[in-house]
Amino acid sequence: MKNVLILNGHQYYPNIAEGKLTQLYIDTAEAFLQSKGFNVKHAKAESNYNALEEVEKFKWADFFIIQYPVYWMGVPWMMKKYIDEVFSAGANNGIYANDGRSRSDATKHYGSGGLMQGKKYMLSLTYNCPTSEFSNKEGFFDGLSLDEANIATHKTWQFCSATPMQTYSVHDIFKGDLNIEAQKAKFIAVLSQNFLG
Template identity: 40%
Template sequence: MSNVLIINAHHHYPFSEGKLNGALVQMSEELITAKGHEVRTVKIDDEWNVEQELENHKWADIVLLQSPVNWMGVPWTFKKYMDEVYTAGMGGDLCVGDGRSEAEPKKNYGAGGTLTGKKYLLSLTFNAPEEAFNDKDEYLFQGKGVDDLFFPMHMNFRFFGMEPLETFVCYDVMKNADAEGDFKRFADHIEKIF
């Protein structure tokens, strides 16, 4: 059985209380523990401790990042978490520097990860409709997909030596929500992975 760290990256705003991301986190906890896995959850809007979060990442076999997409990325509060926790982890907890050596200063940037063999899952909620992606005729994303948009986040986890699991997405959650359909697809996604 696996150890699973679930990160709820939602940041509360009056127009976005975090109910959908909270429900997906709760579903994750219930579905994953029902299969016999151990789960730890951190909510970015609550207090967290850098040392405990480093320990959580070392403990976890899988990190599940549950996040809304704010301005084409993660909320600023999760970026703060990354800046503090991930920077503190560069001394060997998450990676050994940036992977380069003095003998080869121009090679192997990003190859110093110490979390090899571990995996991560991005679970994202978008206001954008699914049809906005992967279609070169669509205005904003010009044929790019969700994983293209989240390439920097994938690179952050790769920096630690982690491998991706298939990204899960809820689309159009503010103007044309299908929470029931999203929950069913999410349960199927968790079942497939775990």
């Protein structure tokens, strides 16, 4: 279990979201993982990908890092398109078999037909909003934790039977006082916990 696929879910917008921060995290993760003996491959949502070729990367990987900026409370639409196309191409081909239910066995529940058993995923998110908006009943997310606010992304991976690792997030990225070295150190600490702990 040494193969990691890093998925770049960034979508480019000039002068607003050019992908530099996303790429910095991807480069940091790759350097860390390779130094610890992991094999690394990459996937990029905003690219001219072939869905079946992408499926092979998911079948190869034991771990996934999903790196993306949160746009309008979710994944960028290019990332959603990528997941729709690639995961659909993975039907009965390493990603999922069905929705898990069975007419002959009522104990089989919806969401249990994934084919990624034993594989793990990590969300790594970049946000404009401050951390104070999470786990705060007075905050924008009505008391939801960071992971609860990203439930749709989590459930997409869990539908395929992948298991979550600790989520990393960086906040207030547009304030102008982001201490990137401190944030990289926090990111590496989460990578260490997830991949070496």
